[in-house]
Amino acid sequence: GEEVAQTPKHLVRGEGQKAKLYCAPIKGHSYVFWYQQVLKNEFKFLISFQNENVFDETGMPKERFSAKCLPNSPCSLEIQATKLEDSAVYFCASMPRIMGDSEAFFGQGTRLTVV
């Protein structure tokens, strides 16, 4: 597609429940990034992929967060046993290449609310 598609737009989970978010990158883009944006506009890098391979996962809270990008499927970000502090907007972005001034195209985000 011509835009990064994220689903669902909104997700509400009780503490301790699992949350799964999806991202379909722009067709032909090899790189996918996940970011978490909490209340005060802080964007936190979580993980990036080059095709189906993890490129950089330095931002991932390893205990409860996992992510995948499998061939012919949307990428996914899964949070096991959600906590209140996981409430945030999760943005996915894709890029055609990783170098220079390559623009990152963002999806509309998934707003996760943990209650």
Next chain:
Amino acid sequence: RKEVEQDPGPFNVPEGATVAFNCTYSNSASQSFFWYRQDCRKEPKLLMSVYSSGNEDGRFTAQLNRASQYISLLIRDSKLSDSDTYLCVVNPSGTYKYIFGTGTRLKVLA
């Protein structure tokens, strides 16, 4: 110290005013710089890349000062539609991820 720092504002300016934002970054080897804008928690959208020689796009001018490690954004003749949060984004050298500033809020008043 944060990797990318911005004044959160808000900057409230009248229509037609000129306004400037600065952003400082800590990694002196950073290579790529961008300004994005974001409306009320919607997705960020690229406003412009920032080149070493500085660049202009209509009413928007971006500058990079490597010696002092800051980038700036100048908006001339502000319009109501310029009201947004402006995000400074840096790609540190040796990494392949964008580091975002916390954003500067601009409100252009009629």
